Amino acid sequence: MSLSPLIQQLVTSLRCLPGVGPKSAQRMAFHLLERDREAAMELSQALQQAAENVAHCERCHTLSEAKICALCSSSQRDESTLCVLESPMDVMAIEQTSGFSGLYYVLGGHLSPIDGIGPEDLGIDELLARVRSGEVKEMILATNPTVEGEATAHYIAQQLKGTDVKVTRIAHGVPVGGELEYVDGGTLAHALAGRRLL
Amino acid sequence: MSLSPLIQQLVTSLRCLPGVGPKSAQRMAFHLLERDREAAMELSQALQQAAENVAHCERCHTLSEAKICALCSSSQRDESTLCVLESPMDVMAIEQTSGFSGLYYVLGGHLSPIDGIGPEDLGIDELLARVRSGEVKEMILATNPTVEGEATAHYIAQQLKGTDVKVTRIAHGVPVGGELEYVDGGTLAHALAGRRLL
Ligand SMILES: [Zn+2]
Ligand SMILES: [Zn+2]
Numbered sequence: 001m002s003l004s005p006l007i008q009q010l011v012t013s014l015r016c017l018p019g020v021g022p023k024s025a026q027r028m029a030f031h032l033l034e035r036d037r038e039a040a041m042e043l044s045q046a047l048q049q050a051a052e053n054v055a056h057c058e059r060c061h062t063l064s065e066a067k068i069c070a071l072c073s074s075s076q077r078d079e080s081t082l083c084v085l086e087s088p089m090d091v092m093a094i095e096q097t098s099g100f101s102g103l104y105y106v107l108g109g110h111l112s113p114i115d116g117i118g119p120e121d122l123g124i125d126e127l128l129a130r131v132r133s134g135e136v137k138e139m140i141l142a143t144n145p146t147v148e149g150e151a152t153a154h155y156i157a158q159q160l161k162g163t164d165v166k167v168t169r170i171a172h173g174v175p176v177g178g179e180l181e182y183v184d185g186g187t188l189a190h191a192l193a194g195r196r197l198l
Numbered sequence: 199m200s201l202s203p204l205i206q207q208l209v210t211s212l213r214c215l216p217g218v219g220p221k222s223a224q225r226m227a228f229h230l231l232e233r234d235r236e237a238a239m240e241l242s243q244a245l246q247q248a249a250e251n252v253a254h255c256e257r258c259h260t261l262s263e264a265k266i267c268a269l270c271s272s273s274q275r276d277e278s279t280l281c282v283l284e285s286p287m288d289v290m291a292i293e294q295t296s297g298f299s300g301l302y303y304v305l306g307g308h309l310s311p312i313d314g315i316g317p318e319d320l321g322i323d324e325l326l327a328r329v330r331s332g333e334v335k336e337m338i339l340a341t342n343p344t345v346e347g348e349a350t351a352h353y354i355a356q357q358l359k360g361t362d363v364k365v366t367r368i369a370h371g372v373p374v375g376g377e378l379e380y381v382d383g384g385t386l387a388h389a390l391a392g393r394r395l396l
Contacts, residue, residue, distance in 0.1 A: 002268065003290075004252065004264060004268065006248045006252050006263045007261060007262075009247070009248070010244040010247075012244075013241040013243075016237035016240070016241060017212075017230075018226060018229045019226075024216075026290060027216055028215045028217075029248070030286055030290070032215075032248075033249065033252050034261060034285060034286055034287070039214035040246075040249040041249050042211050043211040043212065043215075043242075043245055044242045044243075045211075045242075046204075046207045046210075046212075047208065047211075047238045047245070048239065049204050049207070050204045050205060050227070050231060050238070051235045051239050051242065054204055054231050063232060064202045065203070065204045069202065070200065070202065087228075087232060088228055088232055089225065092224060
């Protein structure tokens with residue numbers, strides 16, 4: 001049996017959510033329509049509002065609807081330590097360990113010559129200018145422990161050779177080949193604490 | 199760290215989806231905003247369209263934006279066999295077994311005197327009138343195999359005592375105490391085939 005067109009469209013759209021297969025998408029659609037239309041309308045609004053208004057922080061490039069995000073504008077954070085990450089999800093993962101009080105810089109990916117992604121696409125020039133301006137004493141490279149993440153970290157470290165900035169790499173407590181956002185908080189906290197000088 | 203208000207609102211709204219905990223809601227929100235805003239807007243539209251336009255079929259009471267759903271208007275279905283279910287999810291569950299070619303009637307719940315839900319709230323009068331009008335030769339009671347589902351099935355069967363209608367109950371191949379929508383297709387098909395006369 002085919003679902004009615006609007007229900008089918010909803011099921012199809014729900015499948016764009018990570019981790020949602022055909023069965024769960026259908027269950028979600030029927031749940032919302034049969035038991036909680038108010039939640040469906042709220043979710044519709046929240047998606048539209050966020051998709052239209054959330055951009056990237058001008059300073060750290062994480063997701064934020066404010067030009068400068070709450071982390072970058074906080075007076076509680078240690079501006080002399082900058083943690084460089086691949087994605088906004090990684091910021092949340094590190095924040096949830098409560099083991100880091102510095103600031104972040106989100107690259108939005110990693111170097112990938114094959115896909116034509118170079119330093120300029122990741123805001124690395126802006127990052128280097130900020131670090132060279134002197135406020136940063138230590139830069140922690142916390143890109144993913146993948147081949148591309150390692151290469152990106154080494155590229156950035158290379159550019160800062162000869163400066164006074166202490167460049168460190170997050171410890172390999174995190175499983176090699178894995179993705180930072182899926183690592184548990186304890187392992188992440190451990191990896192941060194065990195960071196080594198590059 | 200607190201997420202920015204619009205992202206937090208999105209995470210909160212996503213948690214209304216069945217089976218979505220705080221971690222997955224956050225992952226979904228970041229995924230949509232960082233990697234697929236088009237999907238976010240499409241899902242927003244699909245939710246609004248469905249929540250505003252999908253109602254219940256006037257004949258079988260399943261979810262449908264058409265006044266009469268595709269199943270009820272199909273000429274391919276056997277009108278003489280009517281399967282009575284608690285919810286639209288149950289219709290989909292039975293349909294996916296491909297083991298049933300009759301029509302459906304959705305009660306939208308079960309009898310529950312404690313919650314003040316009586317026969318009139320479940321459209322049972324309308325169901326009985328339809329069955330008594332003569333087109334239905336067999337009525338399969340496929341309410342959930344719970345105490346309330348059994349009670350509802352027995353109430354309906356009782357009302358049709360003395361008529362020519364064959365009233366059957368879906369076989370107890372389905373786990374007692376469980377919910378129909380979570381039962382696998384094979385078990386459901388077996389349960390349908392093994393239905394017995396009440
Ligand atoms: Zn920021
Ligand atoms: Zn119908």
